[in-house]
Amino acid sequence: MDNRPIGFLDSGVGGLTVVRELMRQLPHEEIVYIGDSARAPYGPRPAEQIREFTWQLVNFLLTKDVKMIVIACNTATAVVWEEIKEQLEIPVLGVVLPGSSAAIKSTSSGKIGVIGTPMTVKSDIYRQKIVDLAPQMQVTSLACPRFAPLVESNQMASSIAKKVVYESLAPLVGKVDTLILGCTHYPLLRGIIQNVMGPSVKLIDSGAETIRDVSVLLNYFQLNRSRDVSISQHRFYTTAGVATFKEIAENWLGQDLNVEHVKL
Ligand code: DGL
Numbered sequence: 328m329d330n331r332p333i334g335f336l337d338s339g340v341g342g343l344t345v346v347r348e349l350m351r352q353l354p355h356e357e358i359v360y361i362g363d364s365a366r367a368p369y370g371p372r373p374a375e376q377i378r379e380f381t382w383q384l385v386n387f388l389l390t391k392d393v394k395m396i397v398i399a400c401n402t403a404t405a406v407v408w409e410e411i412k413e414q415l416e417i418p419v420l421g422v423v424l425p426g427s428s429a430a431i432k433s434t435s436s437g438k439i440g441v442i443g444t445p446m447t448v449k450s451d452i453y454r455q456k457i458v459d460l461a462p463q464m465q466v467t468s469l470a471c472p473r474f475a476p477l478v479e480s481n482q483m484a485s486s487i488a489k490k491v492v493y494e495s496l497a498p499l500v501g502k503v504d505t506l507i508l509g510c511t512h513y514p515l516l517r518g519i520i521q522n523v524m525g526p527s528v529k530l531i532d533s534g535a536e537t538i539r540d541v542s543v544l545l546n547y548f549q550l551n552r553s554r555d556v557s558i559s560q561h562r563f564y565t566t567a568g569v570a571t572f573k574e575i576a577e578n579w580l581g582q583d584l585n586v587e588h589v590k591l
Contacts, residue, residue: 329550332357332562333541334393336384339367339479339567340575341511342399345422345534347580349397352538355551357558359391361589364567368475369402370444370510377406377446383591385411391562394550397541398422399534401443401509405450418544425540426507426533427456431464433529434505441468442496442520443509444475453509467502471495471510478512481575483519492519500524507531515579564589 333349335342339362346358361384363369369377381403388396395418398404398411404421412419430439441453448470457464473491482488499506506524508514511534521530545551552558563586565572573586 328553329394330357330552330556331392331394332359334388334391334396335360335399336381336388336396336403337362337400337511338369338380338402339364339475339512339565340572340579341475341478341513341515342397342534343576343579344511344514344532345397345399345537348532348535348538349541350580353542353545355554355558356545357552358561359388359393359564360562361387361564362566362572363591364479364565364572366566367479368444368472369400370446370470370475371472372446374406374446377403378410381407381411385415387564387589387591389415393417395420395541395544397537399511399537401447401511401533405447405452418548418550420537420540420544422511422533422537423452423509424456425536426509426531427453427460429531429536430505430507431457431461433531434464436504437464438503438505439464439466440499440503440506441466441509442471442474442499442506442513443468445470445472447509453507467499469496469499471513474516475510475512478515478575481571483515488516489519492516493523496520496523503528505529505531507533509533515575560585563587566591
């Protein structure tokens with residue numbers, strides 16, 4: 328048993344899609360979350376900067392005495408997960424590997440699409456992981472740089488969002504039977520993405536898949552939180568203004584949240 332919280336980080340609100348799955352699949356676990364909305368999006372930034380920012384978020388979480396860290400950001404996972412995992416003594420999970428395995432399991436045509444930020448697509452990490460596991464797969468990757476800013480500005484339900492998603496995904500329509508949402512912001516646009524891709528395309532939520540791995544690791548290392556210790560309160564931190572973060576987070580997670588501003 329380990330009653331310490333699990334730490335989550337993201338460039339902004341995207342990691343909340345991973346947190347929602349944690350709350351659903353592992354409701355006894357306590358959460359500390361940090362979103363770097365003041366500096367989002369990370370996707371178009373140079374690798375060295377993403378590395379520096381991600382380490383700042385990790386170090387912040389370590390001050391909260393977390394028992395495990397989930398890098399709930401594909402971009403940060405692509406750039407710096409291996410390095411962080413090697414340097415910390417607690418388990419550190421990224422979101423890319425679980426999404427890759429789930430896509431291989433889901434596809435029947437072998438044609439898998441991946442959408443992500445410019446850095447995630449440039450890193451080629453999804454294609455490499457998928458082909459490493461199953462060389463017969465054909466992977467088509469597409470950067471969607473306009474999606475994360477739409478989500479960060481809480482415009483998910485707007486007509487602009489529909490137009491942007493429609494225009495951005497055009498090259499993939501009819502070409503794949505499985506699409507990996509390779510950015511944790513994208514499940515917040517899931518309805519529109521599904522409409523554009525068509526009902527037969529299976530969408531893989533990389534973050535949701537990750538929680539299955541969190542569960543396995545907690546069991547394996549016997550790190551589950553005791554059922555007898557009640558959760559005092561989940562804690563959410565943002566580097567930007569509290570109001571927008573709180574609105575998006577409370578809508579998405581369906582509960583009142585304790586959100587604080589933090590300066591890194
Ligand atoms: N949510 C992040 C991801 O999964 C990054 C979005 C961004 O900041 O560009 O890649």
